[in-house]
Amino acid sequence: MKLGHITGRLAVALLAVGMMTAAHAELTIAYITNGNTNEGWTLINGGAKEAGKKAGVKFIELAAEKGELSKQLAIVEDMITRHVDAIAIAPVDSAGIAPAVKRALAAGIPVVAVDTNITGANVTSYVATDNIKAANVQGSWAAEQIKDGDKVVYVTGDQGQSTGQERKKGFIDALKAKHPHVKIIEVSTTWDQTQAQNGVESALRANNDIKLIACAWDGGALGAVAAMKGYGIRAGEIKLAGFDGSPGGLDMMKQGWQQANAAQMLAKIGATGVETAIAAAKKQKVEARIDTGAFLVLPSNVDKFAKDSGVAQFMKMK
Amino acid sequence: MKTLTRQEWYGALVAVLVLGIFLSIASPYFLNSRNLSNILVQASVIALLAGGQTFVILTGGVDLAVGSLTALAGAMAGYMMIKLGIDPYMAILAAFAIGAGVGLFNGYLVAFVGIPSFIVTLGGLTLWRGLAYDSTGGFDMSGLPDPFPFIGYGELFGFLPMPIVVMAVFYITMSFVLSSTKLGRYVYAIGSNEMGARQVGINVRWYKLGVYVVSGLCCALAALVLIGRMDSSSGKIAQMFELDAIAAVILGGTSLFGGRGSIIGSLLGAILITMIRNGMNLLEISQFKQMMAIGAVVIIAVWIDVVRRKRLLRK
Numbered sequence: 001m002k003l004g005h006i007t008g009r010l011a012v013a014l015l016a017v018g019m020m021t022a023a024h025a026e027l028t029i030a031y032i033t034n035g036n037t038n039e040g041w042t043l044i045n046g047g048a049k050e051a052g053k054k055a056g057v058k059f060i061e062l063a064a065e066k067g068e069l070s071k072q073l074a075i076v077e078d079m080i081t082r083h084v085d086a087i088a089i090a091p092v093d094s095a096g097i098a099p100a101v102k103r104a105l106a107a108g109i110p111v112v113a114v115d116t117n118i119t120g121a122n123v124t125s126y127v128a129t130d131n132i133k134a135a136n137v138q139g140s141w142a143a144e145q146i147k148d149g150d151k152v153v154y155v156t157g158d159q160g161q162s163t164g165q166e167r168k169k170g171f172i173d174a175l176k177a178k179h180p181h182v183k184i185i186e187v188s189t190t191w192d193q194t195q196a197q198n199g200v201e202s203a204l205r206a207n208n209d210i211k212l213i214a215c216a217w218d219g220g221a222l223g224a225v226a227a228m229k230g231y232g233i234r235a236g237e238i239k240l241a242g243f244d245g246s247p248g249g250l251d252m253m254k255q256g257w258q259q260a261n262a263a264q265m266l267a268k269i270g271a272t273g274v275e276t277a278i279a280a281a282k283k284q285k286v287e288a289r290i291d292t293g294a295f296l297v298l299p300s301n302v303d304k305f306a307k308d309s310g311v312a313q314f315m316k317m318k
Numbered sequence: 319m320k321t322l323t324r325q326e327w328y329g330a331l332v333a334v335l336v337l338g339i340f341l342s343i344a345s346p347y348f349l350n351s352r353n354l355s356n357i358l359v360q361a362s363v364i365a366l367l368a369g370g371q372t373f374v375i376l377t378g379g380v381d382l383a384v385g386s387l388t389a390l391a392g393a394m395a396g397y398m399m400i401k402l403g404i405d406p407y408m409a410i411l412a413a414f415a416i417g418a419g420v421g422l423f424n425g426y427l428v429a430f431v432g433i434p435s436f437i438v439t440l441g442g443l444t445l446w447r448g449l450a451y452d453s454t455g456g457f458d459m460s461g462l463p464d465p466f467p468f469i470g471y472g473e474l475f476g477f478l479p480m481p482i483v484v485m486a487v488f489y490i491t492m493s494f495v496l497s498s499t500k501l502g503r504y505v506y507a508i509g510s511n512e513m514g515a516r517q518v519g520i521n522v523r524w525y526k527l528g529v530y531v532v533s534g535l536c537c538a539l540a541a542l543v544l545i546g547r548m549d550s551s552s553g554k555i556a557q558m559f560e561l562d563a564i565a566a567v568i569l570g571g572t573s574l575f576g577g578r579g580s581i582i583g584s585l586l587g588a589i590l591i592t593m594i595r596n597g598m599n600l601l602e603i604s605q606f607k608q609m610m611a612i613g614a615v616v617i618i619a620v621w622i623d624v625v626r627r628k629r630l631l632r633k
Binding site: 035060061062063064065066067068069070071073074075077078079081082083093094095096098099119120 | 347350352353356359360363458460461470471544547548549550552554555556557558592595596599600602604605608609
């Protein structure tokens with residue numbers, strides 16, 4: 001009799017707990033990164049985590065160990081098993097992750113690509129910097145610094161990749177719109193700092209009237225600075241525009257080498273990615289392509305930008 | 319016939335069952351047919367590599383280059399199909415030829431020249447990885463032709479995922495080779511007493527060469543399943559898979575000192591490692607803690623092996 005009483009109570013308690021969990025049916029969002037642990041990705045992941053916390057959802061953060069695609073595939077499969085409400089993912093590989101993403105979409109789980117797009121699967125949304133627009137900002141700034149007919153060096157990224165192509169196009173289009181007769185000396189690289197340094201050295205050797213150097217990424221700007229130092233050029237004698245808003249780039253600005261930087265909003269990429277995934281989980285309509293924008297960092301606002309964006313924590317020049 | 323509890327793989331079986339019970343309690347998402355089939359699919363590539371690795375380890379050697387060789391075979395097959403437009407079945411043959419060729423190279427250096435397997439395959443680890451990148455120009459090749467989507471994602475009879483079928487057929491074949499062929503018996507003999515094996519007239523060099531060829535062929539098979547599963551291929555696939563493959567063999571109760579172990583243990587070992595990862599994903603445990611857990615499990619498994627060996631020697 002007493003035992004029955006206890007069992008009865010237990011059943012009521014369990015039922016109550018069950019109802020409570022049902023009432024609190026909170027959303028579960030899986031954020032799956034590519035396993036990169038560098039500064040840029042620390043900022044993107046930090047932004048994502050913050051957004052998850054702010055929205056009050058159950059936030060699962062998992063990463064592909066050592067950037068291994070098959071591990072990321074397995075994680076996506078496990079998250080389908082886990083019945084998460086949405087997935088935000090920074091793919092290790094644009095094409096290779098597609099089979100698993102297709103299965104998630106088929107299971108009714110919205111998938112948001114963060115920073116890198118996915119080819120071969122129709123993702124719910126793709127959240128990243130619009131490279132053409134960001135490079136336009138860089139090119140417009142450069143246009144204000146020179147006269148028509150001046151010589152400008154542009155250090156490219158990998159031209160076999162969309163990111164490299166878009167940044168170059170964005171910069172050159174904006175610059176030529178104002179100065180159609182500007183002479184652009186191209187230094188081709190595949191995102192390699194040493195290639196940038198060697199190329200800028202050759203350009204400096206062949207021309208003594210270069211007014212400005214612009215780079216497709218901050219590593220290229222580091223190479224350009226090394227080349228200028230080798231030629232005895234002092235900081236600021238030739239203007240330098242970076243791209244990325246990386247800690248190294250902003251350090252160069254604080255030292256007087258860089259006069260402008262088209263900064264990506266790294267934390268915002270992660271945050272918007274997760275926010276978009278949450279919105280999609282709530283069955284709200286989301287844009288297929290979301291640009292997280294770029295910010296033109298100048299010596300006048302570098303300290304504020306570094307602090308607000310979180311980049312400051314990685315900088316040497318405080 | 320040894321009783322169940324005396325089998326080398328008994329420990330692995332217990333570990334799989336205990337972990338399975340624990341995960342069933344800890345996560346409501348673990349125990350369902352979909353997840354269990356996922357685990358087997360996810361385990362397949364490591365299990366195939368572990369199968370070949372078992373032969374090598376049984377002879378007292380080790381093959382550290384299996385991840386890189388998998389990348390080489392997979393990247394080359396992908397390159398031939400996507401960039402050169404070669405018939406997929408020819409590309410499959412080429413992958414096996416590459417696996418066998420590299421196996422011959424490793425085996426020759428270990429068995430005939432006498433370089434320790436650790437060194438030959440440590441060099442191979444970066445040699446074959448470099449060749450995989452170099453020969454394919456660092457390109458990603460995606461959208462593989464038939465039969466790759468079927469190998470990676472197809473289901474036999476509409477419910478049995480192909481990677482599981484491949485793994486099952488492979489393990490049945492390998493068990494047979496190890497238990498009922500000359501190669502199998504001699505592998506144990508060489509591993510437990512190489513000098514003795516030579517004295518009774520076993521051609522130790524040729525059989526040692528053979529195990530590296532087996533391992534190379536297993537890499538090729540693993541590569542075909544892996545690129546099918548990813549529907550793409552490149553030189554960067556299968557990073558650090560040697561670690562998982564060796565760990566699977568050791569967890570399966572095969573002794574790192576050679577001569578003692580079983581093929582079925584390696585299958586259980588591969589399943590165990592995959593279950594640990596799957597469980598940690600479902601329990602939302604972060605990447606760094608997962609890395610620590612896998613490393614710790616490997617050390618504990620070798621620890622048990624060393625203690626067991628000492629006890630055997632004392633008897």
